[in-house]
Amino acid sequence: MKIIKFGGSSIANPDSIKQVFSIIQDKLKRQEIAVIFSAFGGVTETLLTIAKMAREGDQVYRDLLQTLEEKHLDMVRQLIAVQNQSTVMTYVKVRFNELEDLFHGIYLIKENSPRTLDYVVSFGERLSAFILSEALTAKGVKSRFLDAREVIRTNDRFGQARVDFEKTNALIRQYFLNYDGVKVITGFIASTDKGETTTLGRSGSDYTAAIFASALEADDLEIWTDVSGVLTSDPNLVYTAFTIPQLSYNEAMELSHFGAKVIFPATMQPAMKRNIPIRIKNTFEPENAGTLINGDVTNGPLIKGISSMSNISIVTVQGAALLDGTAGSRVFKALSEAKVNIVLISQASSEHSICLAIKTSEAYLAKEVIEQEFFYEIKSNEMEEVSLLHGYSTIAVVGENMKQNPGASGRMFRALGRNNINVAAIAQGSSELNISAVIPQPDLQKALNALHEAFFLSENKVLHVFLVGTGLIGKALMRMIAIQQAKLREESELDIQIHGLANSRFMAFHEDGFDLKAGYDLSEKDQKMDMEKFVRQMEEMNFSNSVFVDCTASQEVADAYPRVLGAKVAIVTPNKKANSGTMEQYLELKKLAKKRGVKFLYETNVAAGLPVINTLQDLMLSGDKVIRIEAVLSGSMNFIFSELEKGDPFSEVVKSAKEKGFTEPDPRDDLSGMDVARKILILGREAEQRLEFEDITVQSMVPEDCQSAESVQEFFEKLKGHDKGFADLLKTAEAKGEKLRFMATLENGKAKVGLNSLPASHPFSNLSGSDNMILLTTERYLDRPMIIRGPGAGADVTAAGVFADVIRIGNYTRE
Ligand code: ADP
Numbered sequence: 120m121k122i123i124k125f126g127g128s129s130i131a132n133p134d135s136i137k138q139v140f141s142i143i144q145d146k147l148k149r150q151e152i153a154v155i156f157s158a159f160g161g162v163t164e165t166l167l168t169i170a171k172m173a174r175e176g177d178q179v180y181r182d183l184l185q186t187l188e189e190k191h192l193d194m195v196r197q198l199i200a201v202q203n204q205s206t207v208m209t210y211v212k213v214r215f216n217e218l219e220d221l222f223h224g225i226y227l228i229k230e231n232s233p234r235t236l237d238y239v240v241s242f243g244e245r246l247s248a249f250i251l252s253e254a255l256t257a258k259g260v261k262s263r264f265l266d267a268r269e270v271i272r273t274n275d276r277f278g279q280a281r282v283d284f285e286k287t288n289a290l291i292r293q294y295f296l297n298y299d300g301v302k303v304i305t306g307f308i309a310s311t312d313k314g315e316t317t318t319l320g321r322s323g324s325d326y327t328a329a330i331f332a333s334a335l336e337a338d339d340l341e342i343w344t345d346v347s348g349v350l351t352s353d354p355n356l357v358y359t360a361f362t363i364p365q366l367s368y369n370e371a372m373e374l375s376h377f378g379a380k381v382i383f384p385a386t387m388q389p390a391m392k393r394n395i396p397i398r399i400k401n402t403f404e405p406e407n408a409g410t411l412i413n414g415d416v417t418n419g420p421l422i423k424g425i426s427s428m429s430n431i432s433i434v435t436v437q438g439a440a441l442l443d444g445t446a447g448s449r450v451f452k453a454l455s456e457a458k459v460n461i462v463l464i465s466q467a468s469s470e471h472s473i474c475l476a477i478k479t480s481e482a483y484l485a486k487e488v489i490e491q492e493f494f495y496e497i498k499s500n501e502m503e504e505v506s507l508l509h510g511y512s513t514i515a516v517v518g519e520n521m522k523q524n525p526g527a528s529g530r531m532f533r534a535l536g537r538n539n540i541n542v543a544a545i546a547q548g549s550s551e552l553n554i555s556a557v558i559p560q561p562d563l564q565k566a567l568n569a570l571h572e573a574f575f576l577s578e579n580k581v582l583h584v585f586l587v588g589t590g591l592i593g594k595a596l597m598r599m600i601a602i603q604q605a606k607l608r609e610e611s612e613l614d615i616q617i618h619g620l621a622n623s624r625f626m627a628f629h630e631d632g633f634d635l636k637a638g639y640d641l642s643e644k645d646q647k648m649d650m651e652k653f654v655r656q657m658e659e660m661n662f663s664n665s666v667f668v669d670c671t672a673s674q675e676v677a678d679a680y681p682r683v684l685g686a687k688v689a690i691v692t693p694n695k696k697a698n699s700g701t702m703e704q705y706l707e708l709k710k711l712a713k714k715r716g717v718k719f720l721y722e723t724n725v726a727a728g729l730p731v732i733n734t735l736q737d738l739m740l741s742g743d744k745v746i747r748i749e750a751v752l753s754g755s756m757n758f759i760f761s762e763l764e765k766g767d768p769f770s771e772v773v774k775s776a777k778e779k780g781f782t783e784p785d786p787r788d789d790l791s792g793m794d795v796a797r798k799i800l801i802l803g804r805e806a807e808q809r810l811e812f813e814d815i816t817v818q819s820m821v822p823e824d825c826q827s828a829e830s831v832q833e834f835f836e837k838l839k840g841h842d843k844g845f846a847d848l849l850k851t852a853e854a855k856g857e858k859l860r861f862m863a864t865l866e867n868g869k870a871k872v873g874l875n876s877l878p879a880s881h882p883f884s885n886l887s888g889s890d891n892m893i894l895l896t897t898e899r900y901l902d903r904p905m906i907i908r909g910p911g912a913g914a915d916v917t918a919a920g921v922f923a924d925v926i927r928i929g930n931y932t933r934e
């Protein structure tokens with residue numbers, strides 16, 4: 120005998136029911152089965168909503184009831200041919216008449232006791248199982264509807280009744296002896312000896328199935344749902360969660376007890392007693408093996424899964440009275456009598472306080488009953504009033520192997536700490552099967568992902584990128600990531616995903632990461648760009664290991680860095696704006712990044728992808744001191760002055776540089792030397808010198824009258840007037856065998872930027888084209904400076920430098 124259970128999610132609509140029927144028919148070919156059904160998807164919830172509305176006097180409940188009836192009638196119409204519908208139509212209509220009377224009663228007397236509610240929700244399973252049993256019969260499967268209230272006996276703890284197994288087992292066995300055919304059974308519901316309807320707890324149909332499996336000593340139990348088994352974490356919160364192939368009964372119990380909704384915690388007990396294997400299968404992917412739950416405790420991974428529960432409050436009981444040995448047990452007794460479920464207890468041995476995690480919906484009751492119990496102690500100040508803190512979640516990592524292998528808690532709290540998640544309370548079950556922690560609810564998703572990565576994907580570190588600026592550099596970066604993604608995954612165990620994209624006009628987000636191969640063009644269909652909102656969205660997505668990549672030159676974006684770092688998101692950028700502001704801002708950003716435990720990398724602020732900033736930082740870290748920096752930091756200026764040597768007039772050379780795309784749209788932005796000044800400012804600061812922009816002497820190459828030109832065209836006109844001046848400069852230099860180079864120098868805490876005439880032996884003299892060159896003279900590189908040379912501008916080399924910084928962050932965030 121095989122027991123098969125289908126949850127509400129498997130029977131939410133006629134299409135999925137057809138799928139369910141084909142699974143049943145397939146099983147029937149091989150062996151004897153009995154089937155348990157939940158209510159149709161969403162029905163239990165709707166019945167509870169209607170009951171609540173009726174009790175509150177909201178007449179709209181009638182509309183909801185009508186819709187619910189229509190839904191059931193529609194199921195009948197779609198599943199059963201007209202000529203076979205009459206019995207079942209009558210059944211449905213009679214049930215809805217009963218429900219109408221029932222809700223009218225609730226409406227009049229405004230009463231909704233757990234007893235009444237159990238009766239109300241029992242209609243859900245009775246309707247679904249009856250309709251489906253008739254539908255199966257109509258398909259030629261000889262089936263028999265069984266209302267489980269006939270055979271499952273419980274006490275009268277309505278809403279969460281306890282099963283009397285002795286009576287129940289006997290009744291089930293007798294029933295199966297008396298009747299043949301495939302039993303189609305209601306999940307979830309049962310009855311007391313007096314015939315009152317009870318339920319086994321929300322989601323209790325799984326348990327019903329286990330009760331039948333155990334009474335009938337079934338060979339196995341299959342629970343069919345809408346996911347492929349028990350996953351390593353809730354797939355709604357952790358997108359990379361995957362199926363756990365095997366769990367021990369205890370592991371499954373622990374995972375579900377701490378929030379894995381996919382299976383009801385009590386299900387495992389009856390199955391474990393008779394060693395009946397449980398399989399969790401996916402109705403919509405039947406070929407997937409799903410999860411096997413049995414008695415095996417194998418040498419599998421350190422932990423099997425991570426579960427969580429939200430809407431938790433921290434209830435703290437404290438005071439001298441607790442030092443008395445019996446106080447603790449009085450707390451637990453008071454809570455147990457009030458049927459308050461304690462999710463987690465943590466008690467410090469040195470302190471006289473007990474900290475309890477309790478569902479927020481039960482927290483006020485908990486406070487009330489504990490304060491009642493300690494009425495006199497509170498009055499005499501031996502105990503404080505019970506304090507409540509709301510807005511928490513619990514997370515639990517579960518696995519039998521933690522017993523033998525230490526290190527799980529270390530890994531867990533390191534991952535939480537690294538992501539700046541505050542842990543409010545910690546507990547380890549005495550079975551050492553689980554370690555749980557209470558954390559602020561807003562951090563839940565981030566915490567789960569961080570733990571999931573630390574335990575299951577530690578070989579594969581995921582970096583979540585948010586990219587602002589989709590111009591030449593941004594686009595080149597996306598292309599590079601797309602090309603390298605697979606290789607990085609395989610060889611560097613690094614998975615880079617882009618979750619947010621923005622340009623100056625639009626922004627878009629993708630939970631699972633944009634498909635980079637397909638590319639993504641921002642357009643009107645996307646949200647309007649708003650830096651505030653962009654940062655907020657990053658915060659809300661709350662991934663662990665997030666990186667904000669700024670490929671703009673925008674001051675506004677740079678102004679958002681403090682908030683980005685504040686949200687514990689790393690920054691990578693070629694945008695110089697932030698680092699070339701005031702010294703104080705520069706230091707503040709560094710301090711903030713450090714405080715938040717995230718990186719702020721900007722190798723491409725100077726000389727694109729050339730390793731200038733990293734090199735300087737390494738030198739400083741290893742105790743070297745910078746004596747002098749000389750640098751050609753503007754590819755456009757170098758191009759202009761090395762071209763000038765060919766004899767063309769200055770204005771023509773500038774024009775051709777502009778045409779080749781080597782200058783800014785207005786060449787004055789290059790000729791002014793401001794850009795170079797910002798770069799030497801940053802290099803100076805990296806060399807640990809306190810430098811402000813005003814400390815730099817800048818010699819502009821824009822003649823005064825050209826400065827005031829209104830348009831670029833006018834500027835070129837006026838520039839012609841200076842061709843001779845530049846030609847003379849060149850002549851004078853050449854006469855001395857020297858070359859003209861536009862460069863920056865930093866020495867003795869002073870920086871200057873301007874045109875220099877250099878001897879032929881100077882390394883800059885043979886620098887041609889748009890290359891950059893940086894000479895670092897330090898205490899260690901004294902006689903011959905360190906030289907860094909290469910293309911210092913261009914989208915591809917800049918993007919490559921940005922990419923390298925992103926990868927660096929991936930390596931930093933490794934454990
Ligand atoms: P059913 O209607 O079949 O009883 P449930 O909705 O009760 O289905 O349970 C299945 C759902 O449980 C999944 O769709 C998933 O959203 C949720 N879930 C939460 N945690 C887990 C987990 N660790 N593994 C699988 N599913 C989980």
Ligand code: ASP
Nearest residue numbers: 157163307321322323324
């Ligand atoms: N229908 C019930 C519920 O929604 C029982 C179940 O689905 O297992 O709680």
Ligand code: MG
Nearest residue numbers: 126322380381
């Ligand atoms: Mg369920």
